Amino acid sequence: MNRKLATALFALTTSVSATAAMAADECGDVSIASMNWASAELMAAVDAIILSEGFGCDVELVPGATTTTFASMNEKGQPDVAPELWINAVREPLLKAQEEGSLVTVNAGPITDLGEGWWVTEKFRNDHPELDTVEKLLEHPELFPYAEDESLGAFVGCPAGWGCQLANANMFRAFEMEEKGWVLVDPGSAAGLDGSIAKAVERDEPWFGYYWSPTSIIGKYKLQMLPYEAEWGGTENWDGCIVKAEQDCLDPQKTSWTKSEVSTVVTDDFLEKAGPAAAYFENRVFPGEIMNNMLVFMTENQASGEDAAYEFLATQEDVWTQWVSPDVAEKVKGAL
Secondary structure (H helix, E strand, O other), X not given: OHHHHHHHHHHHHHHHHHXXXXXXXXXXXXXXXXXXXXXXXXXXXXXXXXXXXXXXXXXXXXXXXXXXXXXXXXHHOOOXXXXXXXXXXXXXXXXXXXXXXXXXXXXXXXXXXXXXXXXXXXXXXXXXXXXXXHHHHHOOHHHOEEOOEEEEEEEEOOOOOOHHHHHHHHHHHHOOOOOOOEEEEOOOOHHHHHHHHHHHHHOOOOOEEEEEEOOHHHHHHOOXXXXXOOOOOOHHHHHHHHOOOHHHOOOOOOOOOXXXXXXXXXXXXXXXHOXXXXXXXXXXXXXXXXXXXHHHHHHHHOOOHHHHHXXXXXXXXXXXOOOOOHXXXXXXXXXX
C-alpha cells in the first residue's frame, strides 16, 4: 500500500508540476514598465503580482517614464507592457506603431475619472450646488477672495516653468477672467500648490484652481472637478495657441480642457506569447476614487508601489477579482 501511495503521490506531483510548467510556458517572461510616478508604480506592481502568482509568468519590473518607455517599446520591443501610458505625449508615433502592428492598445481606459482641469473643494461644491460649471462659478469671484486684495477672486494656476502654466494663463484670458474680477495666482512651486489646497480645506475656506487626477491630493482632500459648458475648441486652438506662450497665442478661444488619455499598451510579441494573461489587461480597470485613495495610502505611509499593491489586493478584493477568473483569483489570494 505504501509503495502504491508513494507512486500515486509521485504521479500527482509530476502532473501538477507539468501543469504549472505549461502555464508558465504559456505566459513566459514578461517585462513591465514601472513608471516614475505613484499610480504607475502601483499599477505595475499589481500587474506583476497577478501575472506572477495567478498566471505563472516570470515577471520583471523595468524602471521607466512616458517618453523613454515608449521609445524603448517602439524601437526595441521592450518592455512588454506599459500599464499607464499617457497618450498625449506620444500620440503620433503610437498611432504609427499601432498601424504597423508592433504596439497594441489593450485597454484604453485603465483608470476612471482621470484628467486635468479646474477644481473646487468638496465643501464649496456642497455649499453651492448651483455653481456646477466653470462658467457659472466665474461669475462669482467674490466667493474666492484673494488674500492680497479681497475685492478680487483668486484662481490658483500652475507654478512658473510647468507646462500647464501656459495653458492656465491662456485659458484665464480666453474666459476673460480678469475682466470678471479674478487674479491668476502663481503658487510658486508644487509644495506651494499643494499647500494652498491643504490650508483652504483645513480652514474650511474656498479654493479654486488647477489640478489633476489621479493624485494623492485629490484623494486626500476630495477635490471636485468642474465641467465646462464650452465645448472642446479643437486641436488648432489648443495645440496652436492654448499651450503656447502668450506672444504666440494672441487670440485664445474658450474651450474645455483637453482630454487626458491613458492606455495600457503592449508589444505584439507579448500578445503572441502571453496566452490567457493577455486578456487580464483588457479587464483591468482601477476606479478613480480607489486609485486616489491608494495614492493617499502611499503618501501617508511612505509606501512603495509593491507595498501599495499588496494593500490594494488585500483590501479591494471585490474590485480586482472581477478582472480574472475564479481560479486565478484563488491563486493570487493564496499568495497574499
